[in-house]
Amino acid sequence: xxxxxxxxxxxxxxxxxxxxxxxxxxxxxxxxxxxxxxxxxxxxxxxxxxxxxxxxxxxxxxxxxxxxxxxxxxxxxxxxxxxxxxxxxxxxxxxxxxxxxxxxxxxxxxxxxxxxxxxxxxxxxxxxxxxxxxxxxxxxxxxxxxxxxxxxxxxxxxxxxxxxxxxxxxxxxxxxxxxxxxxxxxxxxxxxxxxxxxxxxxxxxxx
Amino acid sequence: xxxxxxxxxxxxxxxxxxxxxxxxxxxxxxxxxxxxxxxxxxxxxxxxxxxxxxxxxxxxxxxxxxxxxxxxxxxxxxxxxxxxxxxxxxxxxxxxxxxxxxxxxxxxxxxxxxxxxxxxxxxxxxxxxxxxxxxxxxxxxxxxxxxxxxxxxxxxxxxxxxxxxxxxxxxxxxxxxxxxxxxxxxxxxxxxxxxxxxxxxxxxxxx
Numbered sequence: 001x002x003x004x005x006x007x008x009x010x011x012x013x014x015x016x017x018x019x020x021x022x023x024x025x026x027x028x029x030x031x032x033x034x035x036x037x038x039x040x041x042x043x044x045x046x047x048x049x050x051x052x053x054x055x056x057x058x059x060x061x062x063x064x065x066x067x068x069x070x071x072x073x074x075x076x077x078x079x080x081x082x083x084x085x086x087x088x089x090x091x092x093x094x095x096x097x098x099x100x101x102x103x104x105x106x107x108x109x110x111x112x113x114x115x116x117x118x119x120x121x122x123x124x125x126x127x128x129x130x131x132x133x134x135x136x137x138x139x140x141x142x143x144x145x146x147x148x149x150x151x152x153x154x155x156x157x158x159x160x161x162x163x164x165x166x167x168x169x170x171x172x173x174x175x176x177x178x179x180x181x182x183x184x185x186x187x188x189x190x191x192x193x194x195x196x197x198x199x200x201x202x203x204x205x206x207x
Numbered sequence: 208x209x210x211x212x213x214x215x216x217x218x219x220x221x222x223x224x225x226x227x228x229x230x231x232x233x234x235x236x237x238x239x240x241x242x243x244x245x246x247x248x249x250x251x252x253x254x255x256x257x258x259x260x261x262x263x264x265x266x267x268x269x270x271x272x273x274x275x276x277x278x279x280x281x282x283x284x285x286x287x288x289x290x291x292x293x294x295x296x297x298x299x300x301x302x303x304x305x306x307x308x309x310x311x312x313x314x315x316x317x318x319x320x321x322x323x324x325x326x327x328x329x330x331x332x333x334x335x336x337x338x339x340x341x342x343x344x345x346x347x348x349x350x351x352x353x354x355x356x357x358x359x360x361x362x363x364x365x366x367x368x369x370x371x372x373x374x375x376x377x378x379x380x381x382x383x384x385x386x387x388x389x390x391x392x393x394x395x396x397x398x399x400x401x402x403x404x405x406x407x408x409x410x411x412x413x414x
Contacts, residue, residue, distance in 0.1 A: 078285035079331035087334050124286035127294050131338065 001025045001103075003185065004063045006052070006092055007070025009036045012107060012151065015178030016069055017045055023182055030059050052088035060095045065103040065185050068092050081128045089132035093139050101141070103191075105184050107177070108133050108147040110169060110196050133194065144184040145194035148177045161200020162207055170198040179204045208232045208310075210392065211270045213259070213299055214277025215252075216243045219314060219358065222385030223276055224252055230389055237266050259295035267302045272310040272392050275299050288335045296339035300346050308348065310398075312391050314384070315340050315354040317376060317403050340401065351391040352401035355384045368407020369414055377405040386411045 003020055007013045008029030017040065020027040029040045030050045040047045050056035052070055060066075068089050072080035089106070096104050111118045112133055115126035136143050149170045156175030180197055183204050184190045190207065210227050214220045215236030224247065227234040236247045237257045247254045257263035259277055267273075275296050279287035296313070303311050318325045319340050322333035343350050356377045363382030387404055390411050391397045397414065 078289060082285060082289060082331035082334050086338075124289040127289050131293075 001064040001185065002028060002062055003065040003067060004028045004030055004048075004059055006030050006050075006059075006066065006068045006088075007107075008040065008047075009033075010069055010071065011153075012174045012177055012181075013069040014039075015156075015175045016067055016181055017043070019175075019178045019182040021045070025065075025182070025185070028059070028063065030056070052084055052091075056091075057095050057098075060099040060101070063099065063101055065105070066092060066096050066101050067105045067107070067181055067185070069107040069181070071107070078124050081125050085125065086128040086132050090135045093132075093136055093141060096141055097139055103185050104136065104139075104141045104143045105181050106133060106136055106143065106145045107181060108145050108194070110147045110149045110166065110198075112147055113194065114165070137194075142191045144187075144190045144192075146177065146181050146184060147194065147196045148172050148180075149196070149198040151177065157199065159199075159201055159203055160197050160207070161202060162195045162197040164195055166196040166198055168198065172198045176204065180207060183207055208271040208392065209235060209269055210272040210274060211235045211237055211255070211266055213237050213257075213266075213273065213275045213295075214314075215247065215254075216240075217276055217278065218360075219381045219384055219388075220276040221246075222363075222382045223274055223388055224250070226382075226385045226389040228252070232272075232389070232392070235266070235270065237263070259291050259298075263298075264302050264305075267306040267308070270306065270308055272312070273299060273303050273308050274312045274314070274388055274392070276314040276388070278314070285331050288332050292332065293335040293339050297342045300339075300343055300348060303348055304346055310392050311343065311346075311348045311350045312388050313340060313343055313350065313352045314388060315352050315401070317354045317356045317373065317405075319354055320401065321372070344401075349398045351394075351397045351399075353384065353388050353391060354401065354403045355379050355387075356403070356405040358384065364406065366406070366408055366410055367404050367414070368409060369402045369404040371402055373403040373405055375405065379405045383411065387414060390414055 017027045029047045048059045050059045072084040112129040118126045152171045154173040224234045236254045255266045257266045279291040319336040325333045359378045361380040
């Protein structure tokens with residue numbers, strides 16, 4: 001599958017690109033800055049330049065699957081939360097529909113569908129992520145929404161705990177999140193599903 | 208008509224309350240802060256305390272029409288743009304539907320349906336306002352969306368220029384915006400309509 005990775009240069013994005021390669025997909029890393037290209041070229045990964053605050057429809061040609069892993073992050077200005085996490089995500093979904101993309105996997109965040117339980121400082125971020133996820137559910141795309149708990153940099157274990165809603169705000173290695181996302185890309189029984197995911201004992205390939 | 212004015216203490220909100228009284232409606236001013244109550248009580252206007260970042264469903268009992276005139280404004284933190292301009296607006300629409308409210312008039316802003324033409328510094332604000340307006344269009348409410356140009360404090364003239372899209376970013380007195388909103392509240396031919404409005408030569412009552 002030719003898979004456009006939006007936000008490829010992010011911390012989870014880079015793991016996603018690796019996992020796509022390991023699973024015989026062809027990742028296309030969308031990056032904003034030409035300086036970000038060599039990292040991927042050196043790994044034999046195709047890149048496409050695209051700015052999420054501009055028109056990036058050119059990136060969608062010959063793409064079978066899209067992974068949206070871009071994020072302004074919860075600690076940038078909230079104007080970027082609207083422009084990137086919410087609006088660029090929705091724009092990606094519109095383009096994916098227009099181009100007939102077969103699968104769309106969203107890197108969301110735990111509590112995006114329950115912003116009211118989140119800490120006050122993150123509420124606006126959770127609402128914006130939640131609106132994007134809600135938009136995705138309203139499309140005719142074959143989507144999966146993955147909502148990880150707190151992201152940490154530890155090595156992946158290949159195992160997680162996934163459920164529609166998880167009450168703890170436990171952590172999960174970014175590498176395992178990437179594995180779960182790449183798994184979801186071809187797991188037909190996960191189409192139309194949204195789930196929380198933290199560290200646990202379930203082999204990711206059995207999700 | 209019993210009309211809940213959300214954001215009654217704002218600069219446009221106060222004019223809206225006045226115009227409602229002049230037109231024999233019964234405004235109910237929703238305000239966050241008890242200190243804001245006396246201003247309205249002294250004018251014989253009912254008030255209800257409600258915080259847009261909390262649950263405010265109690266404000267919707269015995270209400271026939273809702274005017275959403277609250278705004279964090281384009282110059283507050285963008286987290287509030289999400290929480291107030293987008294999310295509290297959408298929550299108001301959900302409650303209006305739940306309570307069977309007859310009319311809903313939204314104070315939007317010019318270019319909310321065309322954020323891409325807006326200045327960079329306002330884009331996130333325009334997108335958030337636009338998402339709220341888009342949500343309103345998806346409801347079964349009898350709504351009108353009023354999108355004024357630059358708001359100024361001059362005395363109202365009773366005349367405006369209104370059109371689906373206006374290319375100039377001209378100004379309009381807040382008092383005239385309030386008059387147009389209160390007019391829209393009972394103008395059946397404006398149900399389901401969205402329009403830009405700036406100063407001009409059309410009598411507001413003929414909109």
